[in-house]
Amino acid sequence: MTQETQLSQIYLDANATTPVLERAADAALMTMKTMFGNPSSSHITGLQAKQLMEQTRQKARTVLGSGNGRVIFTSGATEGIQTGILSALCAAKKQMKPKQQYTLLYGATEHKAVPESLKHWNKILEINAEVKAIPVDGHGRLDQDFIAKEVPNALMICTMAVNNETGVYQDLAELETVIRTNHATVFWMVDCVQALGKRKLNLAQTTIDYAPFSGHKLYAPKGIGFVYIRDNAPLTPFIAGGGQESGLRSGTENLPGLAALNVIFDELLKEGNSEFVDVETLRQYRNQLAKTLKQAFPTIVFNNQFTNSVPTTLNFAIPGFSSKEIMDLFDAANIRVSSGSACSSKVTRSFVLDAMGLPAWQSESAIRMSFGPATTQAEIDAACERIGHCAQALGHSCLMQASNEISNKESLDGLVQFKIGGACCWLFADKQSKVAIIIDPLPELVERLKTILECQQLTLLAVLDTHGHADHESSRVAFSLATTASDHLGWPPQTETIEYNGLQLASLSFGRYQLALLPTPGHTADSVSYILLEQLPAKLVIKYVFCGDLILMGALGRTNFTTSSNDAMYNSIQALAEVITEETLLCPSHDYNNEFTTTLSAEMSRNSILNQVIQGELSATEFAKAKRLIDADINDETGTEIMCGAAVCGKDTFTLQEYTATELETQIANNQNLLLIDIREPHEYALNHNRAFDQNVPLTRLTDFVGKHSHNKAQPLILVCRSGSRSQAAAQALARLGFNNIGHLKGGYALI
Incomplete structure (x- = not known):
């Protein structure tokens, strides 16, 4: 396998961490080599180390405008947050009045380190105050009216100078006025991690009590930070021990980190010729x-x-x-x-x-x-x-409108699966007839699907729902195919009738395919399944069944809606099982566990209720009783998504062969039958990376791959992606469906 051509990295994730400035890294390394003394030692080597530490502290004070406030070096922002919260709450506890209800306030967009630390120390110190989030508006600004109302009963209020996700900054002067007007002595901590080097700070001119900072957010190494503590603000050491930092923060100081910080402060203080x-x-x-x-x-x-x-x-x-x-x-x-x-x-x-x-x-x-x-x-x-x-x-890749004519684009042929959350939408395209159908369209995908159809020059034959969905409105009308003549699921009245397994089924024909309609009520009264059949030279065979929420991966569709019926679902499962084989690929409306597709065989092996229904070992009455118990456990508290499947078994985990890059090279050299499959999406080849693979099978086409390779499940397959996560999920899905010689590249291309 030829390794992909590597482009130079452009790093645009500085709010997570920054690379270490070269001069800062050099200073840290030089300190480790030549100024390795312990700042607490009284000999010359120790005194030199202490001088560097105090020099760095003085520069920090200048950068922050700390005045008489203290600057204590820490391991990073999280420790600084703990120091501020612990110090404030220890002092506040002494001032609490019996039977009075207190609050701890924090901004709703605060880094999770703040509310989680508030909750932690609130519990440890047995303060038992109510921890409340301060709402923000659509621009991320804190609700000052809320603060004015709530802060009189607060022991502490925590806000951010700059948000780490959005970069939104708060007007600290306005906040100070609101806070101090309504509670002059409440302890106030401001997370200033993202403000350093981006917003001017003059902390001594404010009444901020605590302000944590982190070095690695501004080109210093990880593991070094500092916290500002206002003059006369209470301080309880978070780390006790040898009494370093004047007894305020024990532990031998991180001198290489301080040397790097020293360089960063120099850059911040320069008036010209700075690297910043x-x-x-x-x-x-x-x-x-x-x-x-x-x-x-x-x-x-x-x-x-x-x-x-x-x-x-x-x-x-x-x-x-x-x-x-x-x-x-x-x-x-x-x-x-x-x-x-x-x-x-x-x-x-x-x-x-x-x-x-x-x-x-x-x-x-x-x-x-x-x-x-x-x-x-x-x-x-x-x-x-x-x-x-x-x-x-x-x-x-036909996923966005191109400004000019696209050449050499691959014609879409077969099944594509799109997912939004746990909901699935299916697009089937026939390259020969240039016709497509869409099953269970999702509103979020309308424009993407339209773009694909236009780019691929496909004629849309039908846009169909498998049932009336509880978690979203149908977007069929957005495709301009819904007419008064169609039923509410999109099925047109003028259709053919075909006979399959003794059943007369309404169908739509295109190219060598037939799409047949089979009523399968139960999940809802209007539930149907669509059966896609292909005309081969000798016979008509089923390729896929779009079964809605009748049978899901590891689950059965819920039947506790007002239009649901356990009896109808029982009959529908049996009716579907009579039409298809145990290896027919089922394409449900939901996939909650990233399993892509399934078969009756795969589901019967792990779903005892489904197996008993199909085998005739469970009566309709017994099924209804068991199903009611399952549905009772459905938790709808999942945000905006309504869970449409009642899980009856957990996600299967199969033992996979995981290869390192070296082991993969050996496998390729020694196994001529091996298929090396890249499962990244085609558009990820953004800059003409070398495609040294036997096949590209993105996750959106994985079900199509299964349908085309089910005849040879013993074929050795190794899947590769960028990080190893998608290749592992795909390999698990294939193994569950009986592909028994499968592995993936652990860590993906990221570790090559």
Whole structure:
């Protein structure tokens, strides 16, 4: 296998962490080599170390405008947050009056380290105050009326100078007026992590009691930070021990980290020739990136207002694309961005944008692009060029309108699965007849589907729902195919009738295919299944069954809606089982566990109720009783999504062969029958990466791959993706369906 051509990295995730400034890294290394003394030692080596530490502290005081306030070095912002909260609550506890109800206030868009720390120490210290979030408006600004009302009963209030996801800054002077007018002595902590180097700070001129900072957010190494404590503000040491930092923070000081910080402070204090550019230059960088993004993605929506956010952060969403899709696309172009806070990278939506009241799709699709004051014009220019290439890649894959004619695009032929949350939408295209059908369209995908149809020059035969969905409105009408003649699921009245397995089924024909309709009520009274059949030379065979929420992966559709019927579902399961084989691929309306597709065989092996119904071992009455118990356990408290499946078994986990890059090379050399499959989406080849693979099977086409390769499940397969996560999920899904010689590249291309 030939390794992909690697482009230089453009790092635009500075709010998560920054690279270490070269001079700072050199200073840290030199300190480790030549100034390794313990600052607490009284000999010359120790005194030299102490001098460096105090020199760094003095520069920190100048940068912060700390006046008589203290600056204590810490391991980072989290420790600084603990120090401020513990100190404030220990002091506040002594002032509490019996039977009075107190609160602890924090901004709703605060980094999770703050509310979680408040809750932790509130419990440990047995203060038992009510922890309350301060609401924000659509621009991310704290609700000052709420503060005025709640702060009189507060022991502590925690706010942010600059938000880590959106870059939104708070007017600290206005906040101070509101806070001190209504509670002159309440303890106030301001998270200033993202403000350093981006907003002017003069802390001694404020009544802020505590302000934590982190070095690695501004080109210093990880593991070094500091906290400002206002003069006369109470301080309870968070770490006790040898009495370092004048007894305020024990533990041998991180001298290499301090040496690096010393360099960073020098850059912040320089009036000219600094490696850090000024704020106006940062604004120009942001404007250039924003202009490029708008040109590349015309429908882009920015989630932060530039008028009240620092110029180093852009937060945006692109309609029709998930944050993961855009992150993968940018990653393929070696542009590093994130979907929000790095500390919550596994979360699928932004609690910050939720708190601002932005639409769910913006929260779920958010991308954060952030840079720092050491970013250069050359890096911004290169990033803009690659963003343009990313847009071209989407156009070439028919996922976005291209500005000019696309050449050499691959014709779509077969089944494509799209997912929004747990909901599935299916597109089947026949390359020969240039006809397509859409099953269970989702509102979020309308524009993407229209773009694909136009780009591929496909004629849309039908847009169909498998039932009336409880969790979203049908978007069939958006395709201009819904007429008064069609029924409410989109099925037209003028159809053919075909006979299959003794049944007379209404059907639509296109090319060599027939799409037949089989009523399968139960989940809802109007539920149907669509059976896609292909005319082969000798016979008509079933390719796929779009079964709605009748049978899901690891579950049965719920039957506790007002139009549901357990008896009807029982009969529908048996009717469907009589028409299809145990290996027919089922394509449900929901996929909650990333399993893509399933078969009766796979489900019967792990779903005893389904197996008993099909085998005739369970009566309709017994099924209804069992089903009611299952449905009673459904939890609808899942945000905006209604769970449509009643799970009866957990997600299967299969033992897979995981290969390192070296082991993969050996496998390829020794196994001529091996298929090496790249499961990244085609548009991830943003900058003409080398495609040294036998086949490209993106996750959206995985069900199509299963349908075309079910005859040879012993074929050795190794799946590869960028990080190893998608290849693992796909390999698990294939193994569950009986592919018994499958593995994947552990860690993906990221670790090669």
